[in-house]
Amino acid sequence: MKKPPRIKIPETAKAGEVIEIKTLATHIMETGNRKDAKGKTIARDIIHTFKATFAGKPVFSADLGPGIAANPYIAFYLKVPGPGALELTWLDDSGNKTVETVPLNVV
Amino acid sequence: MKKRKRVRIIGRRDVLLGAGAAVLVAAALRAVPEARAGKRSAQFDASLKALLGDAEPVSSGIELDLPDAVENGDYVPLSISVESPMTEESHVKAIHLLSTANPRADAATYHFTLLSGKARVTSRMRLAMTQEVIAIAEMSDGKFLMSARNVDVKIGGCGI
Numbered sequence: 001m002k003k004p005p006r007i008k009i010p011e012t013a014k015a016g017e018v019i020e021i022k023t024l025a026t027h028i029m030e031t032g033n034r035k036d037a038k039g040k041t042i043a044r045d046i047i048h049t050f051k052a053t054f055a056g057k058p059v060f061s062a063d064l065g066p067g068i069a070a071n072p073y074i075a076f077y078l079k080v081p082g083p084g085a086l087e088l089t090w091l092d093d094s095g096n097k098t099v100e101t102v103p104l105n106v107v
Numbered sequence: 108m109k110k111r112k113r114v115r116i117i118g119r120r121d122v123l124l125g126a127g128a129a130v131l132v133a134a135a136l137r138a139v140p141e142a143r144a145g146k147r148s149a150q151f152d153a154s155l156k157a158l159l160g161d162a163e164p165v166s167s168g169i170e171l172d173l174p175d176a177v178e179n180g181d182y183v184p185l186s187i188s189v190e191s192p193m194t195e196e197s198h199v200k201a202i203h204l205l206s207t208a209n210p211r212a213d214a215a216t217y218h219f220t221l222l223s224g225k226a227r228v229t230s231r232m233r234l235a236m237t238q239e240v241i242a243i244a245e246m247s248d249g250k251f252l253m254s255a256r257n258v259d260v261k262i263g264g265c266g267i
Contacts, residue, residue, distance in 0.1 A: 018224035018225050022229075031210075031233075033210055054222060057220075057222055058220050058222070059220055059222045059223055060217070060218065060219060060220065060222075060223050060228075061217075061218045062215055062216065062217045062218070062228075063215065063216040063218075064214075064215050065211050065213045065214050065215060066210075066211055066233075067204075067206055067209050067211055067213070067214030067215070067232055067233050067234075068214060068215055068230065068231070068232055068233065069181060069182045069183070069230075069231040069232055069233050069264070070181070070182075072230065072231070073229070073230055073231050074228065074229070074230050075186075075228065075229035075230070076217070076223065076227070076228050076229075077223055077224050077225040077227060078222060078223065078224060079193070079221070079222055079223065079224025079225075081222065
């Protein structure tokens, strides 16, 4: 990803609380169905996998297809088990792996 | 001599024609719900079959939120939520998002865990044309919940 993804989580959270996590990646999500000016098919390049873990445990994941809009926005939930950090991973067809770690302020 | 006026009476032929027309109208009416749902691609049917097998999905407990009409099919906001306590005994394993008329039927699959706390996801999808979008939730007890929404697309999502 050329630009880092944007991640929004609440500033603080209590253990046991269910919080929303909003993510926005910057990606063309090239479908593989489009043709360039010369009529040559443009190779598919999409984020095919998104994963979220908290303190090393899986929370949520998504398998994405070309039917997902460019710059994929994904919002999901986490039931805060206690203190820890959120690790988010995006994988694309070009082999790029983007990993972001966000510590959660548990009060 | 006074010209005799021809009086039209309903003959056997008229009755037959009328009956034929009634049959055609009935057939057309029956086809309406399908026409409203739009064309479903063979690929969609195959994806649905692979997902459900012989299971009959229930159309309650799941909400698929999509706009009724969009100007641009490139960016269609959506959210899917399923009523579930998200406990070990009863939780949502996955939600599948399918399009009935895109070049590829499988748009996304979202996997949940007990740590998700809530079976709800928000995203944005592409729609190539006016069509029905379907969300199917896979529950921990093996049941499937299904919800469908029709979206009117003015300009299709480019190149999908």
